[in-house]
Amino acid sequence: MQKKVRIIDIAKMAGVSKGTVDRVLHNRGNVSEKARTAINRVLDEVNYKPNIHVSAISLKRSYKIVVTTPEVSPGAYWESIHNGIHHALEEYENIKIELLVFTYNQYDIFSCRQIFEKIASLKMDALIIGPTFAEETINLCKKMDDRDVPYIFVDSNIESTMPLAFLSADHYVCGYMIAKLITSIIRPETNIAIFQAVRRGDISSNTTILRKKGFTDYLEKNKCTNLVLSIPFSVTEPESNEMYLSRLFRSQKEVPAIVVLNSRGNFIADYLEANHIEGVKMICMDLTSANIEALKKGQIDYLIGQEPEYQGFFAMKTMLEYLIFKKKITKENYVQLDIITQENIDFYKRFNNIMY
Amino acid sequence: MQKKVRIIDIAKMAGVSKGTVDRVLHNRGNVSEKARTAINRVLDEVNYKPNIHVSAISLKRSYKIVVTTPEVSPGAYWESIHNGIHHALEEYENIKIELLVFTYNQYDIFSCRQIFEKIASLKMDALIIGPTFAEETINLCKKMDDRDVPYIFVDSNIESTMPLAFLSADHYVCGYMIAKLITSIIRPETNIAIFQAVRRGDISSNTTILRKKGFTDYLEKNKCTNLVLSIPFSVTEPESNEMYLSRLFRSQKEVPAIVVLNSRGNFIADYLEANHIEGVKMICMDLTSANIEALKKGQIDYLIGQEPEYQGFFAMKTMLEYLIFKKKITKENYVQLDIITQENIDFYKRFNNIMY
DNA sequence: CTGTTAGCGCTTTCAT
């Protein structure tokens, strides 16, 4: 194990001073072409890894980081992502970071536009985005690209953008897996009702489309004969859901299995309980407090988790390490698709933030 | 957010110098009773948290840490635990740590005794134990208790010991969950063959006993009518397994479902393949390379993971933070019981970037 | 454009 090379070692090898090496390492400018090449030559030979502990304590400047995601409600998916982000910040408590958080209504494209416009007008060092609407996100990203502001996605990736990295489940595989799980516990004759959220100003979110595709593909590939009933589902106008649900159950001879492709599965579970509908097999997304409760009561059979805390944590940590330590980063980061049941749910609370 | 209190702040408040405060903080002795009480009084009032970055770079002493576990084979369970341990070490690369690793044959109690005796004769700062045999482990731990050497368990906890912490799956729940999963995908008439490893000099490992108990309890509680066939399984004498297996399948009218309570499920999968036995539903423990291969081929339906990398990583990280930064430790750490299928397996390979 | 230098807060050694 060779002893570590320090800035001063590089300086000596290149025949310059510490200060100049630091200027090159951080692209601070004011370096002659001659010095730069000499230093870069040395850097190519040696494997310089800054001591991050020293960096952390020496750092004087501060960083302004903007976070934008759908609105956060207690115990829900996006709260977990924010928790993860804050957890990462705690790990770097000695670094001065100014965090600005802007949330938009994920069911209203106009809210998103407005917030993104505001963000575009801000000066910042980095941006973390939880996207919903593709077009709007692409617009924002273009502006960031022009200004050399690095950004990282959480929850899902958006095509035609150039993020530093993204943290996302493979939503297609997610839907595919859900199809496998639900069909493994129901009979081939059982119908499957599949719920998707309706949004204002846009057809559907990218993630839901992908999950739906994976779901359908599995059934087709495996020649499943279950009839699939697509049911719209409104978060903003819950009264219309009652109607859809009662119509659904009135039309069915046998209760269908239920798949909810967003994190609001508990709404359906509540309806079933209120109407004393039993024996329904049900798979939903995300470990929200309400979903966990429904899982523990036995209303939901499987929950699929996508590590939201880890996504937030890793996004922020990656960003900081990029900004401060210039660490290399992996662009594509697919998170686990955790299959959760009544039995293993209690072991999935690493960040202690799933409370009820 | 109040500004951080440093050693020098405490020193001033207590009317002593930095050096004396440090002596108290690290129990280094040579402090008058008067100074000690003054400093402790201040420490009770303020919330002192050492800056770990500074600690890390200032530290001159080195630590000798011993690790003992069952033997490591490539791609297998214990290798993952060791990988995790080494990852933690990488994160603290600037701290001088001498790592001594001793492995024993987990199927031979005499090997374990011999190794543990050797370990007991060593001088060390801390010990990480992957236990198999309860009595032997308790003996070793008693000796460590006498010498004030802290130890942490991975894989399972041992009663009647006083570890700093343990990292373990809840093996009982694990067995319980396996029972639920297997019965959810087979018919109530299907028999279940359950495989347990045989060991030399001991009845069975603690973990397997607990898993078996959980398994049986589930079936009983849920009035499952499946017949359970317990099959012994020898890792050291594989030729005897052939016999058991052929006898098993000859005796059955319909192929039974298979549950393997240790990580050697792939042995059974191989037998099935070699003998062209198809249509077997199978659940096994642990994401070993061989098991993953069998899962991907469709021979295994579910694998249950218990985060071995995380266990090793967290054990070592916790130990270092205890030794160096005197961090508070959570004693009981139950790891996730990951349910793995062909679909989500590829997202469970975070070998390169363990965090938390 | 470049070299020098003052911190950052903690550990450890060395006088006293």
Place this chain on the structure above:
DNA sequence: ATGAAAGCGCTAACAG
């Protein structure tokens, strides 16, 4: 038993 002081390696300000 105690205080003073020398590092640890990096960042950033400052003086040329």
